[in-house]
Amino acid sequence: MLCNYDSACGERNEMNNRKRCNNCMTGIMVLVGIIAGIIFASITVLLFIFGQLLLVYVGALAAFIIGAVTLFIVLIAALQSENRPKLASCIRCHLGGLFFGILGTLFSGFLAISAILISLSILAVVFVGFTAFFFAFLLVSILFLVICAVDK
Secondary structure, three states: OOOOOOOOOOHHHHHHHHHHHHHOOHHHHHHHHHHHHHHHHHHHHHHHHOOOOOOHHHHHHHHHHHHHHHHHHHHHHHHHHHHOHHHHHHHHHHHHHHHHHHHHHHHHHHHHHHOOOOOOOHHHHHHHHHHHHHHHHHHHHHHHHHHHHHHO
């Protein structure tokens, strides 16, 4: 999808882009992100339900702010990567996962911040769970992007 994009659409460039995209391990990133998100969301929801998670509003606000800052940094990095083809290929390979994590974190974090977070409310539990899932997915996506950029 995004990995095959290149301004010069020659056969050789398309093959190189596919090879670079396979080196970025996009599928493994999605799998690890989903597993980490489910585990983190499960633990967070259980702690929230039993009243052991204090200051959940602050956590949701922090996740929202981190998502917004990450969106800004990814956009700036994408604009600055014209002169760095290796960084550009890493961003292209991980852009889908990053935006899934960023937009999910922003949307669910906004809903969690807007709602009254009482542990007896099913809606609050769902908002906290989604925020935790997308935040963990975002962190895994950032980790894989950094590994890709450092490896190249």
